[in-house]
Amino acid sequence: xxxxxxxxxxxxxxxxxxxxxxxxxxxxxxxxxxxxxxxxxxxxxxxxxxxxxxxxxxxxxxxxxxxxxxxxxxxxxxxxxxxxxxxxxxxxxxxxxxxxxxxxxxxxxxxxxxxxxxxxxxxxxxxxxxxxxxxxxxxxxxxxxxxxxxxxxxxxxxxxxxxxxxxxxxxxxxxxxxxxxxxxxxxxxxxxxxxxxxxxxxxxxxxxxxxxxxxxxxxxxxxxxxxxxxxxxxxxxxxxxxxxxxxxxxxxxxxxxxxxxxxxxxxxxxxxxxxxxxxxxxxxxxxxxxxxxxxxxxxxxxxxxxxxxxxxxxxxxxxxxxxxxxxxxxxxxxxxxxxxxxxxxxxxxxxxxxxxxxxxxxxxxxxxxxxxxxxxxxxxxxxxxxxxxxxxxxxxxxxxxxxxxxxxxxxxxxxxxxxxxxxxxxxxxxxxxxxxxxxxxxxxxxxxxxxxxxxxxxxxxxxxxxxxxxxxxxxxxxxxxxxxxxxxxxxxxxxxxxxxxxxxxxxxxxxxxxxxxxxxxxxxxx
Amino acid sequence: xxxxxxxxxxxxxxxxxxxxxxxxxxxxxxxxxxxxxxxxxxxxxxxxxxxxxxxxxxxxxxxxxxxxxxxxxxxxxxxxxxxxxxxxxxxxxxxxxxxxxxxxxxxxxxxxxxxxxxxxxxxxx
Numbered sequence: 001x002x003x004x005x006x007x008x009x010x011x012x013x014x015x016x017x018x019x020x021x022x023x024x025x026x027x028x029x030x031x032x033x034x035x036x037x038x039x040x041x042x043x044x045x046x047x048x049x050x051x052x053x054x055x056x057x058x059x060x061x062x063x064x065x066x067x068x069x070x071x072x073x074x075x076x077x078x079x080x081x082x083x084x085x086x087x088x089x090x091x092x093x094x095x096x097x098x099x100x101x102x103x104x105x106x107x108x109x110x111x112x113x114x115x116x117x118x119x120x121x122x123x124x125x126x127x128x129x130x131x132x133x134x135x136x137x138x139x140x141x142x143x144x145x146x147x148x149x150x151x152x153x154x155x156x157x158x159x160x161x162x163x164x165x166x167x168x169x170x171x172x173x174x175x176x177x178x179x180x181x182x183x184x185x186x187x188x189x190x191x192x193x194x195x196x197x198x199x200x201x202x203x204x205x206x207x208x209x210x211x212x213x214x215x216x217x218x219x220x221x222x223x224x225x226x227x228x229x230x231x232x233x234x235x236x237x238x239x240x241x242x243x244x245x246x247x248x249x250x251x252x253x254x255x256x257x258x259x260x261x262x263x264x265x266x267x268x269x270x271x272x273x274x275x276x277x278x279x280x281x282x283x284x285x286x287x288x289x290x291x292x293x294x295x296x297x298x299x300x301x302x303x304x305x306x307x308x309x310x311x312x313x314x315x316x317x318x319x320x321x322x323x324x325x326x327x328x329x330x331x332x333x334x335x336x337x338x339x340x341x342x343x344x345x346x347x348x349x350x351x352x353x354x355x356x357x358x359x360x361x362x363x364x365x366x367x368x369x370x371x372x373x374x375x376x377x378x379x380x381x382x383x384x385x386x387x388x389x390x391x392x393x394x395x396x397x398x399x400x401x402x403x404x405x406x407x408x409x410x411x412x413x414x415x416x417x418x419x420x421x422x423x424x425x426x427x428x429x430x431x432x433x434x435x436x437x438x439x440x441x442x443x444x445x446x447x448x449x450x451x452x453x454x455x456x457x458x459x460x461x462x463x464x465x466x467x468x469x470x471x472x473x474x475x476x477x478x479x480x481x482x483x484x485x486x487x488x489x490x491x492x493x494x495x496x497x498x499x500x501x502x503x504x505x506x507x508x509x510x511x512x513x514x515x516x517x518x519x520x521x522x523x524x525x526x
Numbered sequence: 527x528x529x530x531x532x533x534x535x536x537x538x539x540x541x542x543x544x545x546x547x548x549x550x551x552x553x554x555x556x557x558x559x560x561x562x563x564x565x566x567x568x569x570x571x572x573x574x575x576x577x578x579x580x581x582x583x584x585x586x587x588x589x590x591x592x593x594x595x596x597x598x599x600x601x602x603x604x605x606x607x608x609x610x611x612x613x614x615x616x617x618x619x620x621x622x623x624x625x626x627x628x629x630x631x632x633x634x635x636x637x638x639x640x641x642x643x644x645x646x647x648x649x650x651x
Contacts, residue, residue, distance in 0.1 A: 198588075427559070444559075444586040502585045503611040506562035 032496045033084050037513045040071035046078060069515070088496075090439040096465050098441035100411060100456020101275055101297040108300060110372055111365035120364050125356040129336060136335035139328045139357060142367045143312070146293060149378070150274075151284025152314035156323045158358040161303075162272055165292025165311030166203040166239075171350045172290060172315065172322040173237050173266045174207050179322075179348060187236040187265065193222050195246055195446040200239045200270055209236055216448050220246040220404040220413075224255060231263040241270035242286075243277065245446040246404065247389065247411035247454065257287030266290070266319070274298045276386055276410035279379035289316040295359075299366040310362035321348045326357055384459035385410040388466060392455055395470045399477040403449045410458075416451025422480050424488050426451035429480060431491035431499060436472045530618070531594070531634045532643035537579075538618065539594045541631045546595055548579055549622040550613065553647050558584040561610045566602040566623060573597060573626065575633075580623045582613070595634055597626030 073081070091097075092104050115121065123135055143155045159165040170190075177185045190204040193214045201211040212230055217223040221244065238260045242250045250256070260267050269283055269291035275298040283291050295310040296303035303309045315323055326339040337357070338344070373381060386409050393402060393412035401417035416426045430440035430453070442454040457466060479487060492498060530538045536554035540547045555561065563583035573579060573593045580591040602624050606612060613621035638646060 447587055502560045503562050503609075503614075506585075507608070507610065 031084065031088075033081070033088070035513055036073070036078075036081055037071050039073065039077065039081065042072045044072040044074050044077070046073065046075035095438065096457065096461055096469050097439055098455045098457065098469070099439065100442075100458050101294075102272070102442065102456070104303060105275075105297070105300055105458040106460040107302045107365070108369065108372065111300065111368040114368045115361050115364040117364075120360070123360070125360075130334070133334050135360065136328050136337065137330075138367055139360075139363055140330060140335060142363050142370070143328070145367075145370045146312055146314060149278055149282070150291065150293070150314045151282030152288075152291070153284075153317055154315040154320035154323050156313045156315070156353065157328070157363070158324065158326065158352065158354045158356075159292065159311040159313055160354055160359060161296070161309030161311045162270075162292055162294045163199040163203065163311075164353060165294075165313045166199055166268075166270065167206065168311075168313045168324060168350070168353050169268050169290040169292055169315075170203050170207040170209070170237070170239075172313075172319050172324075173268060174209075175322045175348065175350050176266065176319055177236055185236075186234050189232075189234045190236050191227065191230055191238040191260075193240060193244065195220070195244055195448045196239065196241060197245060197270060197272060200241070204237075204239065214238075216246075219406075220244070220248050220448075221250050222252065222256060224252045224259075227256060228259060231259060231265075233264065235260070235263055235265045237266040237268050237289075239268045239270060241273060242283075243273045243409035243411075245273075245454075246413050246449065247273075247408040247456075248404065249277075249409055253286050261287065272297060273410065276382055278382045279375060280382055283314070284316065289319050290314065295362050295366045299369045301362045301365040301369075308359050308362065310359040310366070312358070321346070322350050323347070324350045325352045328357070381459045382410075385457075388457040388459060388461055389455070391463075391466055392457055392470060395466075396473055396477075399474045400453070403452070411454055411456035413446075413449060414453040414455070415449045416453075418477060419451070419480060422483070422485065424480050424485060426453055428488040428491065429453070429476060432476055432479075432488045433472070434492040435487070435494050436476065438469065438472060531637035531639060532646075533592070533594045533637055534646065535592050537591055537594050539634055539637065541628070541634055544628055544631055545600070546597060546626045546628045546631070546634070547622050548591070548594065548624050548626065549617055550582075550591060551643070551647075552617050555614050555617045555621070558582060558589060559586040560584055561613045564606040564610045564613065564623070566604075566606065567599050569599050569602060571599045573599060582610075591623060593626070594637060595626065595628050596630070597628035599624050600627050601625040 092106055097103060097105075119134060120138075123132060129136075139157055143157055147153065147155050156168055159168045177187050181187065188209055189212050190201075190209040191212050191214050192200045192204060193216060195216055201213075204211050214227050214230060215223050222240065227238070238256065240250060240253070240256065242253055244250055257267050266289040267287060269286075269288040271283070271291040271293045274283075274291075274293055278298055290313055292311045292313045293299075295301050295312065296308075301310065313323075325344070326337045328335055328337055330336075339352070370378070389410050389412045390407050393408055396402075396412075396414070399418070400414040403413045403415045416429075419425065419429065426443050430443050433440045441456075442452070444452055445454060446452055457469075461469075487493075490498075530540050532538050532551060536551045536557075538549050538551050550558075561582055561584045565581040567573065567579065574596045575593055577593045577596075578590050579593040582589045582591060603620075603622050605620070606623070615621070
């Protein structure tokens with residue numbers, strides 16, 4: 001490749017074990033790729049323009065006085081440039097992704113095929129209702145599946161992603177409190193565990209609630225005694241993630257549910273980790289009043305730069321009246337959509353969360369996933385997700401330091417105690433993983449664990465893929481403990497850019513190529 | 527011994543007559559990691575003890591800085607807007623956050639001195 005430089009030529013200290021276990025996808029990381037403006041060869045173009053020199057222009061006498069600043073490249077040059085760039089992107093399609101479903105799990109290609117069916121992909125949300133009956137049926141069917149899997153009677157399909165779903169759920173709780181206790185309801189305190197996703201307290205605050213943190217107990221779960229002490233007649237709700245962000249099932253959830261209801265509050269569940277229990281536990285049976293479902297996590301639709309999320313919210317009987325419009329309903333003349341106040345009957349919808357009906361493309365992918373797996377397949381998928389995480393936990397527990405005893409759910413959590421005395425941090429360890437060809441896991445979250453390393457392998461990894469990952473992680477832990485600090489402090493070594501100045505990257509990012517870049521080019525050649 | 531006093535939330539405070547300077551400790555900056563954003567209060571704002579004096583965002587987490595003493599904000603460290611990494615590099619010097627005019631300067635005597643703070647840090651790590 002003319003524009004590329006193999007950075008490994010100067011770095012021949014790769015040891016054998018890393019060569020053996022490296023995956024293919026990352027090697028492109030080692031190749032330098034110039035910006036498209038820097039590989040410009042003026043006058044080159046991928047298309048033939050008609051000769052305009054003798055034609056009258058349509059600019060009304062205006063004249064172009066400066067360069068338009070587009071690089072000149074042929075079609076293959078453009079394709080190669082972007083293909084090479086794409087190869088620098090560590091993706092679930094190129095290797096195991098220990099960040100797990102929070103970023104992206106495997107998207108079955110069947111989902112993609114069905115979402116591209118012309119009958120779906122060419123729809124417009126303002127088409128006459130009789131021409132979109134199939135799409136409405138799909139929304140209705142998907143909604144029915146989600147209600148069944150969660151054991152909840154009502155659903156809002158429209159929220160656009162997890163945090164949007166949280167907002168929808170907490171707005172419904174606020175509306176229910178106001179309807180029950182009057183608009184001056186004193187219930188304005190929301191209890192949120194310390195280990196919660198940051199969106200939980202943010203959502204509560206946006207809905208006008210005051211956030212009160214519940215501490216975790218020594219096993220990483222909600223401390224029920226402290227929770228009890230915090231209850232009172234000013235408590236509006238508890239927001240709980242289950243399994244929680246430490247990858248642990250909240251074993252006292254039935255007691256928590258009983259206590260919050262007894263005190264007159266509602267139970268919101270952050271359904272981000274529903275993928276660990278789908279087909280096995282119905283949140284409705286736990287006494288949950290509403291929960292968002294990240295379709296893009298649990299039901300494998302693309303997200304994290306690959307597409308929009310989707311965050312339908314399921315509601316208990318107590319909150320069913322407040323479900324936001326629009327609703328898809330079936331009648332004797334087929335499916336219709338209720339979106340106006342005149343048609344709401346006795347219900348008290350909180351309004352609407354989004355234009356139109358939600359993320360239709362995600363519903364199609366979700367429905368394809370649901371139908372292709374079936375009930376038994378979903379049951380197996382959540383089981384495999386938990387099995388894979390526990391396999392990693394068991395294989396690494398003697399090398400890294402697990403934060404809590406006992407088995408985990410779909411993700412396993414380690415802290416930085418195993419690095420004690422080495423002078424190395426979780427960040428150093430993670431950067432060294434990049435040199436081994438792996439994307440690091442979630443680090444420094446949840447905050448209640450010091451130097452957290454949270455690994456979610458997801459259900460689709462094979463035993464071999466997990467074993468390769470485990471081998472590399474073990475070797476890194478051994479190297480860290482035996483004082484080979486250079487491979488950590490200096491990491492990543494095999495990337496075009498080394499350790500970034502994160503403060504500068506956040507505060508003074510260079511987001512646009514500028515003409516002065518030519519000078520930079522010259523400097524580089526020297 | 528230095529004249530700074532320390533809180534259990536890892537803020538430091540230094541008082542000269544009725545003017546207090548507030549920042550975070552070396553331990554705090556190290557725990558937070560690279561700080562990328564600092565939100566400071568407006569000059570003239572009245573803060574009570576325990577109020578939010580600043581909000582920090584690092585590559586790892588967001589954190590609040592609490593006021594160890596009540597008073598009126600008379601100056602904020604605007605330089606942190608452009609270069610928050612100063613908090614990491616010089617937490618006890620150029621990385622200060624706010625200056626307060628305080629009414630009860632003696633109340634900081636209840637806070638920890640350097641020795642007490644150091645043993646407190648040792649006990650939590």
